[in-house]
Amino acid sequence: MKRIPSDDGKGEAAIAPLAGLRVADFSQNLAGPCATQILADLGADVVKVEPPGGDPARRWGPPFIGGDDRRVDGEGTRADGESAHMDGDGCLFHAVNRNKRGVVLDLKTAEGREAAFALAERSDIVVQAFRPGVADRFGIGWEAVRAANPAVIYLSVLAYGSEGPLRNDPGYDPLMQARSGLMAVTGERGGKPVRVGTSIVDLGTGMWAAIAILGALAERTRTGKGCHVTASLLDTSLAWMSYHITGYLATGRESAPMGTSIAMIAPYQAFPCSDGEVMIAAGNDAIFRRLCGALGLKELAEDPDYADNASRVANNEALAGVLARRTRSHAAAALLRLLADHKVPAAPIHSVAAAVADPQTRATGMVRRRLHPYLGDYVDIPMPVRWDGRRAELRRFPPSVGEHQLELFPEEPQLSEEPSAPESE
Helix, strand or coil: CEEECCCCCCCCCEEECCCCCEEEECCCCCHHHHHHHHHHHCCCEEEEEECCCCCHHHHCCCCEECCCCCCECCCCEECCCCECCCCCEEHHHHHCCCCEEEEECCCCCHHHHHHHHHHHHCCCEEEECECCCHHHHCCCCHHHHHHHCCCCEEEEEECCCCCCCCCCCCCCHHHHHHHCCCHHHCCCCCCCCCCCCCCHHHHHHHHHHHHHHHHHHHHHHHHCCCEEEEEEHHHHHHHHCHHHHHHHHHHCCCCCCCCCCCCCCCCEEEEEECCEEEEEECCCHHHHHHHHHHCCCHHHHHCHHHCCHHHHHHCHHHHHHHHHHHHCCCCHHHHHHHHHHCCCCEEECCCHHHHHHCHHHHHHCCCEEEEECCCEEEEECCCCCCECCECCCCCCCCCCCCCCHHHHCCCCCCCCCCCCCCCEC
């Protein structure tokens, strides 16, 4: 297990278990790039292959990083009418493409396909997120790469999986949230279905794919053989619905949106204050008793209707009303202090700005500021794990389009910079 230099100024190195491995990354958008960024953070040499014009995620915005994004109206247009992104890249692109080298290959040309196959042939891991059949047309499908490189770990990121009537259809995160039932259980009680406020399916698929690749690498160490790994957006979305689905199959009752609360635990939701709301999580009987004590409601803890969690869930509406009458008399900050004194888990409901400014957020090191060579002050959100207290290093900023072209393909002919139509998931 190799180690890479620490970027936290403390001198000790973070582990890089995948150092020495090469990844050919033909994926675009979010899911595939998320998987390969995890591999890159773990030390692998990831070569990101983009079409002429770059990964479409570079143009998703505003907001953009590095472009003229300071005078933008609500339609993503500058005051002078030009495109807002100029030479900048979308924040979504920067979120999933650090620690990679970048090249441009036009896979619709014979030269581009030849270079892509040569890269895949000498890589330990190949990742693609094209629609079914497209990688085969480009000459970098599983069978072709495996024939040349039997030890390769080959990842296909699919939309709907490799079976079923939709297997050849393109798919995107919100479509999966809709189809899997995830939107149906998200939102306020009695309200319309709501999309989860982050690209949870794309990012989750990237995580599952990276886990599967690590398992395949371990198997290759044991057997010497590669394998074809598949991950799909729909599978991930259904996996996030696991306890909702098992509950429905066990009882015949469907889950419904519950706002900030959850069906299985009470009280476990946001409560009103005089100046906002506070999230309270009384996850067991002891915490509930402490909550009652904090709010001057000790008799409530002795009430048979609230004696245990099952009783509280059955009577949650009445219980929430009683608790809300007490919490409403407190300012949020004062209520949080009171609950902390009584060891009741609670949290403010932050905006993004407040979350970034939170002292606990700052203490975690999860908002990592670095000096970018041409963007100046740059913020990176690192992998949310540590090894012996160290986070994975930021070795490379997300590459500009074709930044490492000459480094990896010194004899490659000049390519057009006109965008190609994406054929990804």
